Amino acid sequence: MLISGIQPFTILDFPDRIACIVFTLGCNFRCGYCHNPEFVLPEKVREMRTAVISEDTFFRFLSQRKNLLEGVVISGGEPTIHQDLVEFILRIKKEGFLVKLDTNGSNPEVVQNLLDQNLLDYIAMDVKTSKEQYQSLVGRGVPAIEKTISLIRDNGVPYEFRCTLLRELHPPSVLASMAQMMHGARRVYLQQFRSQTTLDPLFESYHAFTQAEMEGVKEIFAPYCEEVFVR
Numbered sequence: 015m016l017i018s019g020i021q022p023f024t025i026l027d028f029p030d031r032i033a034c035i036v037f038t039l040g041c042n043f044r045c046g047y048c049h050n051p052e053f054v055l056p057e058k059v060r061e062m063r064t065a066v067i068s069e070d071t072f073f074r075f076l077s078q079r080k081n082l083l084e085g086v087v088i089s090g091g092e093p094t095i096h097q098d099l100v101e102f103i104l105r106i107k108k109e110g111f112l113v114k115l116d117t118n119g120s121n122p123e124v125v126q127n128l129l130d131q132n133l134l135d136y137i138a139m140d141v142k143t144s145k146e147q148y149q150s151l152v153g154r155g156v157p158a159i160e161k162t163i164s165l166i167r168d169n170g171v172p173y174e175f176r177c178t179l180l181r182e183l184h185p186p187s188v189l190a191s192m193a194q195m196m197h198g199a200r201r202v203y204l205q206q207f208r209s210q211t212t213l214d215p216l217f218e219s220y221h222a223f224t225q226a227e228m229e230g231v232k233e234i235f236a237p238y239c240e241e242v243f244v245r
């Protein structure tokens with residue numbers, strides 16, 4: 015596994031668990047608002063490759079924290095683009111840790127395979143925009159997104175869908191379409207965009223919704239999803 019970073023401790027990213035986060039290198043999307051371009055753009059990834067953390071280093075880190083951590087969050091980049099993801103998770107499980115996967119939902123077959131093998135204890139999937147707007151936001155066609163939503167939603171493994179929202183990209187019609195795509199979802203988190211470093215510099219001038227506006231956005235999702243949170 016190409017590991018670009020390790021966050022040694024989190025109580026926020028794996029619900030009800032004390033965990034670490036391992037960041038995998040590379041992504042198949044090009045979201046303009048991405049604030050980790052060094053994990054995504056090929057030229058940056060090439061630079062990062064010289065600084066990847068070896069699996070041995072990561073597993074040494076894990077073995078030293080067996081009594082301190084309960085789980086590992088595998089985040090990116092996009093973890094499902096890596097051929098050795100199954101082996102990587104099997105090794106983490108063998109060490110006795112729970113696994114949460116963060117995914118952009120672009121590879122339903124990979125997610126299905128992981129679910130079939132009972133390798134996941136929690137899944138977080140980003141739902142970025144309406145079906146019609148996906149290609150222009152992420153830079154590629156994504157007919158698979160709805161398939162991944164369905165298989166996560168209809169599986170018994172705990173999950174959440176996460177939506178990062180920007181005033182310029184998410185008018186009410188797009189928000190309504192996103193809510194409908196996730197109909198029946200158990201838990202949805204609406205996240206405010208933060209204009210820091212962005213993959214596309216244009217997005218640095220884009221705007222987050224205010225807290226009050228986010229509460230209004232929540233009302234659009236509420237009829238379709240069991241629990242909707244703003245964070």
Ligand code: SF4
Binds near residue numbers: 042050091
């Ligand atoms: S925001 Fe996530 S899915 Fe989009 S380019 Fe960045 S890492 Fe990839």
